[in-house]
Amino acid sequence: MQKIWLIFSQTVTVCFGILFVLQTLEPGLLAPHQKPLKKIIVIKKATPPQSTQPVSSYKNAAKKAMPSVVNIFTSSKNTSNLRQQFMDDPLFKRFFSDQDEENDPADNSLGSGVIVSEQGLILTNHHVISSADTIEVALSDGRKLPATVVGTDPESDLALLKIEASNLSSIAFAPSGQLDVGDVVLAIGNPFGVGQTITQGIVSALGRNHLGINTYENFIQTDASINPGNSGGALIDTAGNLVGINSAIYSRHGGSMGIGFAIPASLAKQVIEQIAKEGAVTRGWVGVEAQNLTSKLAESFGLPSASGALIAGVLGESPADYAGLKAGDVLIAINKTEVTNSATMLNLIAVLEPNKNAVLTIMRAGKQMDIDTLIGKRPTPTVDKD
Numbered sequence: 250m251q252k253i254w255l256i257f258s259q260t261v262t263v264c265f266g267i268l269f270v271l272q273t274l275e276p277g278l279l280a281p282h283q284k285p286l287k288k289i290i291v292i293k294k295a296t297p298p299q300s301t302q303p304v305s306s307y308k309n310a311a312k313k314a315m316p317s318v319v320n321i322f323t324s325s326k327n328t329s330n331l332r333q334q335f336m337d338d339p340l341f342k343r344f345f346s347d348q349d350e351e352n353d354p355a356d357n358s359l360g361s362g363v364i365v366s367e368q369g370l371i372l373t374n375h376h377v378i379s380s381a382d383t384i385e386v387a388l389s390d391g392r393k394l395p396a397t398v399v400g401t402d403p404e405s406d407l408a409l410l411k412i413e414a415s416n417l418s419s420i421a422f423a424p425s426g427q428l429d430v431g432d433v434v435l436a437i438g439n440p441f442g443v444g445q446t447i448t449q450g451i452v453s454a455l456g457r458n459h460l461g462i463n464t465y466e467n468f469i470q471t472d473a474s475i476n477p478g479n480s481g482g483a484l485i486d487t488a489g490n491l492v493g494i495n496s497a498i499y500s501r502h503g504g505s506m507g508i509g510f511a512i513p514a515s516l517a518k519q520v521i522e523q524i525a526k527e528g529a530v531t532r533g534w535v536g537v538e539a540q541n542l543t544s545k546l547a548e549s550f551g552l553p554s555a556s557g558a559l560i561a562g563v564l565g566e567s568p569a570d571y572a573g574l575k576a577g578d579v580l581i582a583i584n585k586t587e588v589t590n591s592a593t594m595l596n597l598i599a600v601l602e603p604n605k606n607a608v609l610t611i612m613r614a615g616k617q618m619d620i621d622t623l624i625g626k627r628p629t630p631t632v633d634k635d
Contacts, residue, residue, distance in 0.1 A: 307433075307435060307447075307449065307487055309489065310435060310485060310486070310487050310488060310489035311435065311437075311447050311489070312489075313421075313488075313489030314420055314435075314437060314483055314485045314489040314490075314491070315389060315437055315445060315447065316389045316390070316418035317363055317364045317389075317418050317419055317420035317483065318361060318362070318363055318364075318389065318420075318437045318438065318445060318482055318483050319361065319362045319363070319364060319371060319386050319387060319388055319389070320359065320360075320361060320362075320386070320387040320439040320444075320445065321359070321360040321361060321362045321371075321373055321377055321378065321384065321385070321386055321387075321396075321410075321481060322359065322384070322385040322386075322387065323360070323377065323378055323380075323381035323382075323383065323384050323385075324381065324382060324383050325380050325381055325382045325383075326382055359439055359441075359442045359477075359478040360373060360374065360377030360378070360439070360478065360480050360481045361373065361377075361437075361438035361439050361478065361479055361480060361481040361482030361483075361495070362377075362386065362410065362481045362482070363420050363481070363482065363483045363491065363494065364417050364418060364419045364420060365419055365420060365521055366417075366419050367417045367418075367419045368417075369411050369412040369413060369414055369417060370399065370409060370410070370411055370521070370525065371386060371396065371409070371410040371411070371412060372407065372408075372409060372410075372481070372494060372517060372521060373407075373408050373410060373480075373481030373494075374406050374407065374408065374480045374481040374494065374496055375401045375402065375403050375405075375406045375407055375408045376406055376480065377408070377480050377481045378398065378401075378408050378410070379401070379403070379408075383395070384396040384397070384398070384410065386410070386412050388414070388417075389418075389445060392414065394412045394413065394414055395412070396410040396411060396412045397410065397411050398410060398411075399411050399524055399525065399528070400524035400525075400528045400529055400530075401524075402520050402524065402529075402530040404530075404532075405512065405516060405517075405520055405530070406496055406512065407494065407512065407517060407520045407521075409520075409521060409524045409525065420483060420485075420490075420491045421489070421490045421491065422490060422491050422514050422518055423485075423486050423488075423490035423491060423492045423514055424490075425514075425515040426515075428452060428455065428469065428486070428492050428513075429452065429455070430451075430452050430453070430454060430455060431451055431452060432451060432452045432486065433449065433450075433451055433486070433487050434449075434450060434451065434452055434469075434471055434473055434484050434485065434486060434487075434492060434493075435447055435448065435449050435450075435473065435484070435485050435486075435487070436448045436449075436450070436471070436473040436474065436475050436479060436482065436483070436484050436495055436509070436511075437482050437483045437484075437485065438475070438478060438479030438480070438481070438482025438483070438495055439478045439479070439482070440474075440475075440476035440477065440478045440479050441476060441477060441478050442478055443478075448473045448474035448475070449473055450471050450472040450473030450474070450509075451471065451472060451473075452469060452470070452471055453470040453471055453472050453508075454469075454470040455469060455470070456468075457469070457470050457510060467512075467513055467516060467592075467596060468496070468497075468510040468511060468512065468513075469484065469492065469493045469510065469511040469512075469513055470508065470509070470510055471484065471493075471509050471510075471511060472508070472509070473509060474509075475495050475509035475511075479495045479509075480495060480496060480497070481494060481495065481496075482494070482495045483495070484511040491514045491517075492511070492513070492514050493511030493512055493513055493514055493517075494511055494512045494514070494517050495509065495510075495511050496510050496511055496512050497509070497510045519600070531603060531626060531627075532598075532599040532600075532626070532627040533598045533599055533600065533601030533602065533603055533607075533624045533625070533626075533627065534567075534568065534598065534603070534624065534625045534626060534627035534628065535567065535568045535569040535572075535574075535598055535609070535622060535624065535625065536563065536564035536567020536568055536569045536570060536625065537560050537562065537563050537564070537567075537569045537574060537580075538560070538561050538562040538563075538564075539558040539559060539560055539561060539580065539591040539594055539595075540558070540559050540561050540591055541555075541558065541559070541590045541591050542555040542556070542557055542558070542559050542579065542590075543555055546559060550579055550612060550615070551612075551615045552579065552612060556581070556587070556588075556589050556590075557579045557580060557581040557588055557589070557590075557612070558579070558580045558588050558590060558591045558593070558594040559577075559578075559579055559580075560574060560575070560576055560577065560578045560579070560580060560611075561576060562576050563575060563576055567625065568622055568623055568624060568625040569622065571623070572609070572620050572621065572622040572623070573620060574609070574611070574620060574622075575613070577613070578611040578612070578613050579611060579612040579613075580594055580609060580610070580611050581610050581611065581612055581617070582609075582610035583597045583598065583601075583607060583608070583609055583610070584597075584601075584607050584608055585608070585610070598624075599627070601624045602624065603624050603625055603626040604623070604624065604625075604626075605623075605624055606621055606622065606623055606624070607621075607622050607624050608620070608621055608622070609622050
């Protein structure tokens with residue numbers, strides 16, 4: 250019995266010794282088993298770093314587009330009074346300044362244009378050629394050719410010219426709706442008559458309006474340097490496609506201040522097609538005078554926001570008059586497209602086809618209603634009404 254007890258005590262001592270050694274050398278081996286966390290912890294992945302290497306060159310875009318941009322020289326014998334009238338207009342000085350006041354009125358003035366067809370069609374600004382008796386176009390290859398006016402659209406400040414020449418390089422139009430704020434753009438033109446020049450910037454804003462430059466305004470704003478002589482030139486993307494026609498600058502001294510405006514290529518394309526086909530631009534018209542809504546006006550009309558165009562007046566015997574629109578109605582949509590302000594209204598009505606019906610959605614006395622309206626053809630305007 251004593252021998253068995255001795256064996257037992259020795260065995261227990263050895264076991265305790267083994268446990269002591271294991272606890273000392275591998276403390277985690279004897280720890281109780283932990284259950285997995287029931288709550289899933291989501292670790293936010295870091296955004297992959299973008300390349301910090303800048304684009305080394307825009308030469309491919311420049312080589313593609315520059316042969317399509319031309320210099321335009323105009324001259325007029327009897328524009329002294331008209332020229333002085335424009336030069337005395339502070340709005341003209343602020344946004345255009347494309348002609349040198351120190352030059353004689355009969356001297357050539359400078360502008361730019363873009364070849365849009367290999368058949369010799371050139372797009373430019375209306376104000377570049379509006380008072381010209383003769384127009385000469387200088388191509389990038391050195392050729393100088395006389396140009397004739399196919400048609401103009403003063404309300405969008407666009408004009409289409411025609412030259413007789415072969416081996417012309419026409420520009421490619423960028424897909425509509427792909428341009429965005431922050432995109433890199435290049436402006437090509439003939440600033441100050443120094444010769445074809447390209448400048449680089451970004452799209453600063455889209456849809457600029459209420460500038461008082463044109464009747465129809467939907468400008469691309471850019472900080473690419475646009476100077477006197479650039480008007481009518483090309484604004485292109487980094488692939489060399491046309492995104493706009495350089496039209497005006499905001500300036501206090503005649504030079505670039507980093508605020509330039511271009512007419513979107515999509516609008517220019519519509520104008521080109523109509524002028525080339527019909528010799529003029531046909532726009533829809535309903536015969537109303539509209540103003541923007543303020544927050545106070547919107548509240549007084551029981552509207553949730555100041556979105557829409559307040560109809561301030563209706564022209565007698567106009568499409569709007571025949572359809573039953575009234576002063577005080579708030580136009581909120583045209584063919585289910587939202588009207589955000591009076592400029593939007595003008596642009597939406599302009600693209601409607603005359604002698605076709607359109608649905609105008611209005612708010613009247615707190616109630617929404619649809620009014621079927623036969624669209625008319627916009628007459629030559631004497632005031633800014635639609």
